[in-house]
Amino acid sequence: MQLVIVAGGFGTRLRPLTLQRPKALVPLLNRPQVLYLFDRLPDSVDHVIVAVNYGYAQLRDFFRSADVGRNVTVVEEETPLGTAGALKNVEGHIGGTFAAMNGDVIDSLDLEAFHRFHRRHGTIASLAVWRVDDPTGFGVVALEGARVTSFVEKPKREDAPSNLVNAGRYIFEPEVLDFIPAGREVSLEKEVFPKLVIEGLHAFRYSGFWSDAGTLSTFLHAQAVLLEAGRAHVADDADVARATVHAPVLVAGGCFVEGRLGPHAVLGPGCRIGRASVRDAALLDHVSVDDKAEISRSIIGAGASIGEGAVLEDTIVGDGVHVAPHARLVGARVSG
Ligand code: GDD
Ligand code: MG
Numbered sequence: 001m002q003l004v005i006v007a008g009g010f011g012t013r014l015r016p017l018t019l020q021r022p023k024a025l026v027p028l029l030n031r032p033q034v035l036y037l038f039d040r041l042p043d044s045v046d047h048v049i050v051a052v053n054y055g056y057a058q059l060r061d062f063f064r065s066a067d068v069g070r071n072v073t074v075v076e077e078e079t080p081l082g083t084a085g086a087l088k089n090v091e092g093h094i095g096g097t098f099a100a101m102n103g104d105v106i107d108s109l110d111l112e113a114f115h116r117f118h119r120r121h122g123t124i125a126s127l128a129v130w131r132v133d134d135p136t137g138f139g140v141v142a143l144e145g146a147r148v149t150s151f152v153e154k155p156k157r158e159d160a161p162s163n164l165v166n167a168g169r170y171i172f173e174p175e176v177l178d179f180i181p182a183g184r185e186v187s188l189e190k191e192v193f194p195k196l197v198i199e200g201l202h203a204f205r206y207s208g209f210w211s212d213a214g215t216l217s218t219f220l221h222a223q224a225v226l227l228e229a230g231r232a233h234v235a236d237d238a239d240v241a242r243a244t245v246h247a248p249v250l251v252a253g254g255c256f257v258e259g260r261l262g263p264h265a266v267l268g269p270g271c272r273i274g275r276a277s278v279r280d281a282a283l284l285d286h287v288s289v290d291d292k293a294e295i296s297r298s299i300i301g302a303g304a305s306i307g308e309g310a311v312l313e314d315t316i317v318g319d320g321v322h323v324a325p326h327a328r329l330v331g332a333r334v335s336g
Pocket of ligand 2: 213
């Protein structure tokens, strides 16, 4: 079976980190996000097509050098074609039943079980769904048994038909591509699913973990989910002897930490944290944080430095940015 990963958005909600790299390559627990999709792929998936526009060259180069154990084709869209247009654009590569996945979601889906579900129901499309507390930021389904009776993308709270959301994981027969007009931007969620509901669309429910990772809050949620799922670790050559560590955390090699770390903190290689506090945050590689700084619910770009006593909350700091001592940043997006 083939898998198409749609990974072509601009990643605006993770700017400024996505000014330097496509969203698929933003490190999540110190690995490019897109790699999590490969971790659980069954052997039956022998060809992965990555549909991308923004950041095409970086993704192509990444897959040329990374060994993901699969034949990977990175296909460039000249202009963004939307989540369905991206599939239509790779039609020439598709040779039968195929899976499709949003590139910015991590989960524990068993694709073989999903495929068996799809075959059992015998319709041309199946999507996987996940229960969340607040469905308003997602595609939401109404079900009768496993059959989807309506699909509504990002409804208002009062219009959401359930708490079951589109997990961004699909299995399609090639006929689905006939429902997608060629040569223009088409949204799978807004234009195609409403038609497939009539045609026959089934929803697969699963357990384990699931999280979107494409916004600051969902990225941090995905990070917490992965840390809780067993990916916490402190590298042997990281020095945390003088730190107060609240598990779970992930600390890469070459880090030196004196302050309070965690819970849910991730440090990339070579970070230096003074007597500061870092919790529910991701620091990419070689970030330095001076004494008395406090970082929470934030992502700090590679090589950035945070001055003494600065307070950062709900903030994304770009690569290489210096945040002045005693700055107070709440809900900020800071680029150099
Ligand atoms: N190739 C390509 N071209 N990919 C695209 C394009 C495009 O024009 N636009 C978006 N994508 C990719 C994104 O990179 C992402 O991996 C995926 O398609 C979904 O787009 P997002 O922009 O991240 O959508 P969302 O997070 O607001 O909502 C989607 O995901 C939710 C689950 O996380 C929808 O599919 C929702 O229905 C779903 O619940
Ligand atoms: Mg998304």
